Amino acid sequence: MKKYTFTEKKDTRSGFGDAMTELGKTNPNVVALCADLTGSLKLEKFQQLYPERFFQVGIAEANMISIAAGLTIGGKIPFTSTFANFSTGRVYDQIRQSVAYSEKNVKICASHAGLTLGEDGATHQILEDLGLMKMLPGMVVINPCDYNQTKAATKAIADYVGPVYLRFGRPAIPVFTEADQKFEIGKAWMVNEGKDVSIFATGHMVWEAIKAGEILAEKGIDAEIINIHTIKPLDEKAILDSVKKTGCAVSAEEHNILGGLGESIARTLGVNLPTPLEMVGTQDTFGESGTPDQLMEKYGLTANHIVAASLKVIERKRK
Amino acid sequence: MPEHKELERIASQVRRDVLRMVHGAKGGHPGGALGCAELFVLLYFKVMKHNPAKFSMDGIGEDIFILSNGHISAGLYSTLARAGYFPVKELGTHRKINSRLQGHPTPHAHLEGVRIASGSLGQGLSVGIGAAQAKKLNNDNTNVYVLMGDGEQQEGQVWEAAMYAAHHKVDNLIAFIDYNGQQIDGPLKEVMDLGDLGLKYKAFGWEVIEVIGHEFGVLDDAILEAKKVKGKPTVVLMKTNMGHGVDFMAGTHKWHGVAPNDEELQRALAQLEETLGDY
Ligand SMILES: Cc1ncc(C[n+]2csc(CCOP(=O)(O)OP(=O)(O)O)c2C)c(N)n1
Numbered sequence: 001m002k003k004y005t006f007t008e009k010k011d012t013r014s015g016f017g018d019a020m021t022e023l024g025k026t027n028p029n030v031v032a033l034c035a036d037l038t039g040s041l042k043l044e045k046f047q048q049l050y051p052e053r054f055f056q057v058g059i060a061e062a063n064m065i066s067i068a069a070g071l072t073i074g075g076k077i078p079f080t081s082t083f084a085n086f087s088t089g090r091v092y093d094q095i096r097q098s099v100a101y102s103e104k105n106v107k108i109c110a111s112h113a114g115l116t117l118g119e120d121g122a123t124h125q126i127l128e129d130l131g132l133m134k135m136l137p138g139m140v141v142i143n144p145c146d147y148n149q150t151k152a153a154t155k156a157i158a159d160y161v162g163p164v165y166l167r168f169g170r171p172a173i174p175v176f177t178e179a180d181q182k183f184e185i186g187k188a189w190m191v192n193e194g195k196d197v198s199i200f201a202t203g204h205m206v207w208e209a210i211k212a213g214e215i216l217a218e219k220g221i222d223a224e225i226i227n228i229h230t231i232k233p234l235d236e237k238a239i240l241d242s243v244k245k246t247g248c249a250v251s252a253e254e255h256n257i258l259g260g261l262g263e264s265i266a267r268t269l270g271v272n273l274p275t276p277l278e279m280v281g282t283q284d285t286f287g288e289s290g291t292p293d294q295l296m297e298k299y300g301l302t303a304n305h306i307v308a309a310s311l312k313v314i315e316r317k318r319k
Numbered sequence: 320m321p322e323h324k325e326l327e328r329i330a331s332q333v334r335r336d337v338l339r340m341v342h343g344a345k346g347g348h349p350g351g352a353l354g355c356a357e358l359f360v361l362l363y364f365k366v367m368k369h370n371p372a373k374f375s376m377d378g379i380g381e382d383i384f385i386l387s388n389g390h391i392s393a394g395l396y397s398t399l400a401r402a403g404y405f406p407v408k409e410l411g412t413h414r415k416i417n418s419r420l421q422g423h424p425t426p427h428a429h430l431e432g433v434r435i436a437s438g439s440l441g442q443g444l445s446v447g448i449g450a451a452q453a454k455k456l457n458n459d460n461t462n463v464y465v466l467m468g469d470g471e472q473q474e475g476q477v478w479e480a481a482m483y484a485a486h487h488k489v490d491n492l493i494a495f496i497d498y499n500g501q502q503i504d505g506p507l508k509e510v511m512d513l514g515d516l517g518l519k520y521k522a523f524g525w526e527v528i529e530v531i532g533h534e535f536g537v538l539d540d541a542i543l544e545a546k547k548v549k550g551k552p553t554v555v556l557m558k559t560n561m562g563h564g565v566d567f568m569a570g571t572h573k574w575h576g577v578a579p580n581d582e583e584l585q586r587a588l589a590q591l592e593e594t595l596g597d598y
Pocket residue numbers: 035036037059061086090350351388390391438439440441467468469470471472497499501502503561575
């Protein structure tokens with residue numbers, strides 16, 4: 001079992017912001033749009049260095065999405081940025097018509113996704129965005145797991161042509177993936193090989209899955225941990241190859257179990273290779289105010305919850 | 320009817336509550352809440368006909384208040400508690416887990432006095448219009464009051480609502496705009512200039528009244544005047560000072576979404592008389 005450690009904690013949104021600063025330099029077609037949340041999205045540096053390629057739209061998210069679609073017509077690569085709720089639910093039809101259906105090369109970049117937004121509460125904590133976005137034909141959906149992966153993903157989507165939803169978060173979390181890694185859209189990352197249970201995790205839950213793997217190892221269980229950073233297109237091969245070995249699966253995401261990564265995996269398994277699956281995610285509920293840690297505990301999104309789900313699904317496999 | 324002097328004393332307590340709530344939660348939005356304290360207090364302690372002892376969601380026969388810029392919830396919560404909707408000691412739970420005083424107000428938390436969720440900006444005026452039209456259908460001659468932010472005016476939905484309210488002659492609705500000239504990324508003039516906001520509302524068919532938002536007298540008169548307007552909705556542009564009442568918080572956007580630390584809290588509280596007893 002590979003041991004993962006970290007020396008610092010950083011927010012994934014800073015990975016986005018830092019990558020944007022680099023992209024500003026390396027790709028003259030990259031432009032950024034923001035709706036009165038420049039600081040929260042870590043775009044101050046980009047704004048300062050490339051003011052002519054930074055568009056402040058004010059508090060007008062619908063306008064932002066369609067302007068971004070328009071910018072692509074002139075060959076620009078627009079990165080829109082605001083909180084995840086205002087990036088998706090707020091502007092769903094603008095994304096659907098002006099971006100997805102129009103096949104526009106817009107990168108919808110969404111911070112403060114999920115419960116870990118914390119104290120501002122449920123109006124700002126979207127837990128449905130992965131579902132909304134993955135249902136749009138042609139939309140790529142990515143939820144990276146730490147600062148380095150978010151940075152790599154941001155750079156990768158600039159080179160990919162087509163609409164992308166990139167989801168990241170607010171809190172500082174362990175940085176445990178490699179700096180300057182290559183990010184391949186749609187290719188799952190094998191975090192740890194194992195034979196007893198497959199744990200498929202995305203976003204902030206990957207670190208929790210790693211911790212869960214350590215707890216399971218102490219119980220003599222050899223968990224395979226796979227990071228599904230791209231929810232769509234889903235790396236079905238990686239999922240099927242893994243469960244062929246382990247015979248059971250757990251999904252882990254900071255999202256509603258309805259419509260998220262878990263359901264995508266359930267479909268893949270159901271269609272190809274019916275396999276017991278337990279889902280760690282929020283149980284069709286809104287979030288609430290609280291600290292990120294309190295909320296992750298209350299809504300069942302910790303390493304211990306992944307452990308419990310793993311034990312349960314292993315039990316089911318044996319029956 | 321309480322004198323304006325009495326209202327000032329209540330507003331001082333509301334400001335203390337706001338500061339202590341966001342300090343206790345180590346986060347929140349004091350700036351806008353401090354800037355709107357006079358409006359909150361005037362509405363709930365003088366203008367509005369309402370029944371804090373027995374909250375009813377449908378508000379029939381009562382004036383209704385809708386907070387569209389939900390981030391300044393601390394000001395609303397304090398006012399509701401001080402008016403008797405729920406125990407003031409509950410103010411200490413704001414933004415904490417398992418609280419009814421969510422970061423942004425919501426009926427989902429079943430807090431007396433809250434009839435709609437807000438936080439995602441730009442929706443409250445539409446909700447207020449609906450509530451006002453329901454009153455007309457009910458032959459209920461009470462009013463609906465809506466408060467919005469000035470940055471919030473950048474949302475397109477606000478203007479869809481503005482057009483609708485004039486077209487449908489929704490004259491039992493009075494909207495207020497917290498015209499502090501500030502939003503998160505800086506002054507509105509730099510982020511996204513609203514131009515002549517009063518003229519815009521006029522062009523949309525509204526009655527427009529401009530007042531200083533920190534003087535009970537003029538604010539009170541503006542509402543009396545607005546109530547007399549028939550056949551169209553009225554908007555009160557309240558020129559406010561974000562962070563009003565605390566010298567080092569006033570007139571800047573620095574305190575939009577930041578809580579004071581221990582020392583800052585003490586310095587701020589020293590400027591505000593404790594009139595009703597801290598929670
Ligand atoms: C739809 C939406 N977009 C963005 C935000 C994030 N946000 C919260 S407050 C705020 C600034 C609001 O400015 P204003 O209405 O002037 O309020 P003030 O800062 O003066 O209190 C923003 C952008 C939000 N809450 N809702």
